[in-house]
Amino acid sequence: MNPVALTLLSIAAAVLAAAILLALFTAWTARKVEAALPPKGRWIEAGLARLHVSEAGPDGAPPIVMIHGLAGQSSHYTYGVVPRLEERFRTVALDRPGSGYSPRDANAPADLRVQADAVAALIDALGLGRPLVVGHSLGGAIALALALDHPDKVAGLALLAPLTHMQDAPPAVFKGLTIQSPLLRSLVAWTLMLPASIKNSKATLAQVFGPNPVPKDFATRGGGLLGLRPTAFIGASRDLQALPDALPSQVARYRSLSVPVHVLYGRDDRILDWNNNGQALVDKAPNASLTLIDGGHMLPVTHPQQCADFIAEVARACAGAMGGAPQTAAR
Secondary structure (H helix, E strand, O other): HHHHHHHHHHHHHHHHHHHHHHHHHHHHHHHHHHHHHOOEEEEEEEEEEEEEEEEEEEOOOOOEEEEEEOOOHHHHHHOOOOEEEEEEEEEEEOOOOOOOOOOOOOOOOOHHHHHHHHHHHHHOOOOOOOOOEEEEHHHHHHHHHHHHHHHHOOEEEEEOOOOOOOOOOHHHHHHHHOOOOHHHHHHHHHHHHHHHHHHHHHHHHHHHHOOOOOOOOOOOOOOOHHHOOOOHHHHHHHHHHHHHHHHHHOOOOHHHHOEEEEEEEEEEEEOOOOHHHHHHHHOOOOOOEEEEEEOOOOHHHHHHHHHHHHHHHHHHOOOOOOOOOOOOOOO
């Protein structure tokens, strides 16, 4: 074998060995994370989806369904918002398909309407009637899709820093999720994603949370470590990839929203601009309002009391429409 071929073969072998070692390290880390942060809820068959949900509060209390954002999971709500509401409301915080502990089949669509259909099926499965629906960030876009496609299952919307309109480009911290090839996405998820996430974690969290500090226990109590699993990367990437084909057509329907829409935004949000997403939605949607506070993007974690107060106020405004469940499903 000539020296050039031998050199190329050696490089290929080294790359393959490195990829195998990274994959083994990723698998080991994922197991350690799941052992440290096991699922605390239960799984519900919701149409074509199987959703992991965390429930709190008394049966028969006014129901609230909570939808998290991109690369998040239900712990973003259970961190501080749910404990402030659970004495007065029945709260259901879900892991969206492909997020947290909710699986998503590789061939299942990730677009907004399909995810909204899963939430509608969950509302039926739990016998919630017409709950108040809370959506944070991307969860806000899904909550809006739910209200547009299933208005009979929504008493009102309480949106926290919601994504409502397409941006020219994704925020810099999410550019790693823009891989379009499923094969390359999986390869990156099982090799390069984990070391890159560890290396860039401080800068990424500073951008997502800023200007607010990152709580010291966010990695555990807030579920942040769950984002180190390859399934989380793949799920978030597919969510992001599905937006261009779904969100523009949804924007065109905002004037037909038939339920009250209330929006809470941080003036200093570094991920989504409040004017381009909050005010722009309110300008289109009937019966919509916008409240601004000092803060960044991760309001459910950094401002749990203000979020809980906002949600409770919206619930009071929608009290006449909330609930109406035929029979509360057993937990």
